[in-house]
Amino acid sequence: MSRKSLDAFPDHAVSATAAAEAPWPVRRRHREKYAMNKELLAFIIVAVLLAVVPFTFGTSTTFIAMSLAKGLAVLGILILLRAGQVSFGHAMYFAIGAYAAAFLSSAFRGIDMLLLIGAAILASGVAGAIVGIFVTRYRGIFFGMVNLAFSMVFYSILEKAFHITGGSDGMRIRRPTLLGMELKRAEFDIAIYYVILLFALLSVWLVWRYLRSPMGEALRAVKSNETRLEYVGLSAKSVLLGGYIASAVLCGIGGVFMGMVQGLATPEHAFWTRSSELVFIAALGGPAHVAGAFGGTVVFEAVRTYAAALLDDSWQLILGVTLIVIILWAPGGMVELFRRLTGLDRAKTLTPEAGR
């Protein structure tokens, strides 16, 4: 657009409304601020509760660490859901994160944890950018299937190239140092818990901000009207690519954490059932809010762990029924249920799925 045309709008057209807008937007801003403070408060309370877990429920530390790691990956899925896209191949980035750590830790003994995390971010980001260039041409079912194809190719490579990747046994991830400190098993479990917690909280905050920024709002526009997006001067493909890379990186971070907690990277991490598990959790938790990703993961993992203890092989049944109930009566997932119960749904617009 030329410089000249930027001056096209006279100022009096703008100032005319300044006086007229006084009373109710002020109230609205108050309400928004209030709602945001409540959200911030909830965020802090949850953060504090999670921070004291190692001292109060020490036995669940690893369980929660693994849930948070998976929750990070689900957060990635959530970004794509904003654009109305479902990927059935994101476990690939999860595995890329884990394998990046595995390769590095077998090549360099006593490597630092932060380097492993950095490597996972880099590897998943680059892979996301390369694969993203191809898959962001597609939408809907094709998008999901092309992602699935990429991830299954990657899975096969991991399995077949056993002299490099260790085949189906996978690769060990040696316990890394943290900021140069050598940690014993028990210390490491606590330390990595706090690192994961830190990354999870940071990611939630960043994604929350991102989804409300022009870029994040443009993701929703990919879902609702690509024609208009093109006609305001933006390529839907590049908007989706940005979201895709972000989601790949989140999955990569989730993967490196899961790998370090388990001390293992296996091809299993990239298998398609893992991908659909992430989508399942995102649907269970609800795509309308970042809290859904982690809430969904905790419920999912809890059902899987404790249902198995109560009744053999029942967890798939229980989760299957839960998902049917959610899809039929609360398509916005746990987030929507929560809002209905607390009466918050009037204050905020829900996802359109919920309105249907």
Add this chain to the structure above:
Amino acid sequence: MSDYSASPLLLQAEGLKLRFGGIIAADGIDLSLHEGEHLAIIGPNGAGKTTFLNICTGYLRPQGGSVRFENREITAQPPRQITRLGIARAFQIPQLFAEQTVLENMLLAVSVRERHWNPLRNLHAVPERREMEGLLELVGCSDVRDRVASELPEGKRKLADIAIALALKPRVLLMDEPTSGVASADKFDVMETLMNALRQAKVSSVFVEHDMEMVSRYATRVAVWAQGKIQTTGAPEVVLNDPDVVRNVIGG
């Protein structure tokens, strides 16, 4: 009616040719738009009027001919690029971001214009918010500012669509039947508001129109499009009284 041929040339189409199967939409179309003009394109249904808008915005590639904008070749460039150069478009069927409010639609458009890509800044915090609210006031959409776009009545959708196009600060606005879908009692009010907004913002326009009353009131020039050719072009009071035009286009 004043003569605009002395003012700078904005949009210039030369020898445009396009056919779909056996249908000839454009067969050597020459059409130009000068600054300050509001050019109406009239003609029978299916003549290729919308096709012209599609070619100008790069949505369709012509089989022959070229489009120039401010002396720059823009033929078959992607719509987003042409939009960024300063040609905005409003659609016959309004194209809105259905999930977002009208104001958010505007803010998103202006964010693209100003390249606000900071991923940590809230959409509502962009500095052009006031400007967008003013623009909504200007086209008469302030009352639906905070309503989700998919819930708007048709008339407001139409206006919101035009407001989004104006949010881009275009030099040229292409409109496809700007008042279709607006209740007939409000048509002239809406068009009046709209044309005032365009004049204030110094935006030139091309609009496809079927309502001759509308054309004679608001166009500075009329082009008659039939059988893939421009049959006549000129001031509305001349063209609309031309016996050939009356027989072939208006009457028939």
